[in-house]
């Protein structure tokens with residue numbers, strides 16, 4: 001029996017096609033030459049399903065690649081020309097394996113080619129049958145970052161016979177080059193890939209002999225592209241033009257904005273240019289102005305902490321503070337809170353630097369210290385605008401602290417952030433800013449501290465073992481965590497059955513094992529007892545004071561619970577929290 005007959009039999013056996021349909025099918029003129037095409041044409045089965053059946057007949061695994069993310073690393077194991085010629089594509093490479101999809105199971109030359117390439121890379125090949133459509137989609141991945149940029153560079157070299165000698169480009173040349181199509185193409189490709197790859201920042205840095213482009217994804221900088229040093233100046237120039245910055249200013253830092261539209265989404269880029277020794281470095285922060293703030297639950301707040309936050313949101317005055325270093329997700333949480341408070345009949349005004357999310361109906365202002373519009377001066381004016389809720393991006397100085405306290409004393413709900421390591425640290429910091437203990441005690445409602453840990457990729461999540469000393473540390477922390485708090489977050493927790501997970505790394509997470517981030521938080525409820533301690537200006541509050549009268553858990557303990565829930569890893573908790 002031929003493979004085609006086997007396939008038809010299998011389809012009949014699985015009742016995909018009836019006996020009558022089969023008779024009709026065989027009458028079609030194209031059936032003889034290409035039975036598969038006839039099946040598709042008569043709408044009896046779709047191409048992906050047909051490929052699945054075909055895979056069974058040929059004893060292959062099936063894989064659908066439409067919409068799949070394929071890493072450059074895997075893809076580039078097979079050169080584009082080879083892939084096209086043999087209709088093969090490598091879609092995954094990890095742990096010594098190379099997974100390759102092929103369209104024609106009878107093309108032995110293709111298998112030979114795969115075996116040859118795998119051997120060169122010292123990888124074990126695994127074959128999967130893919131549909132012609134899967135192949136076409138996968139092939140498009142070759143048109144990615146490096147490829148597109150090197151194409152643009154090549155064009156540029158051809159057009160201008162780029163001088164290979166290292167030299168400093170003068171101003172007139174920069175202006176000339178910034179207009180040239182390949183440079184603007186390179187810049188737009190760099191931006192588009194950052195947005196498509198979920199990056200939050202793009203760094204373009206002059207190095208000794210090259211220009212380096214790095215993307216920050218889920219908080220980590222990844223090396224993405226290396227360009228010839230000779231184009232660095234032109235790229236910086238192009239960005240300056242787009243952001244309306246001074247081209248001839250190379251000794252002073254400059255800030256600006258670019259609005260671009262990528263895949264029908266408006267993206268704001270906040271540009272910062274800093275002169276280094278010889279050349280300028282560019283950092284672009286990507287702000288997706290169409291996305292709303294996520295909910296507190298989506299951010300990863302849970303258990304007792306979430307309850308304290310929600311309770312504090314029912315108050316109409318007092319201070320809501322979030323602490324943490326830069327990049328800890330403070331402003332996202334602030335916006336999540338602000339969005340949940342936003343309703344008609346309430347006047348919300350903000351002072352921000354920069355405006356990162358837009359909330360309908362909220363009066364948002366961006367401070368401009370260079371013209372004297374600071375958090376402090378802005379807050380003074382803002383309080384004359386009859387607000388109910390005020391958000392001040394950050395309390396950095398005594399004046400802002402004093403104004404914020406004053407606003408919350410006079411019936412306003414004030415939200416802000418502070419640069420301290422943990423929640424407890426906010427109290428001595430504000431006292432240092434000359435805030436009276438009595439006033440602080442009577443206005444502070446809640447202090448939340450947070451970090452962002454990367455979330456384990458759910459597509460390649462797998463159980464794994466942790467070293468003994470790490471487990472000992474975890475047990476030690478759990479022993480001092482309020483049991484009620486543990487119970488609330490993990491009702492079925494059993495110390496003897498602890499399990500740990502990590503991401504193996506797959507195409508969806510770019511082989512990192514992580515996708516997205518989750519808040520690791522501690523929430524300090526400034527209840528009457530704590531208020532009293534602050535007002536009496538007793539020696540510093542300690543975690544013990546807190547645990548005695550509320551279900552307080554530290555960021556590290558919150559992190560450990562999220563590790564046990566399989567949401568993140570111990571590595572992430574330790575990396576982001578820096579405590580022993």
Ligand SMILES: [Zn+2]
Nearest residue numbers: 457460506509
């Ligand atoms: Zn993964």
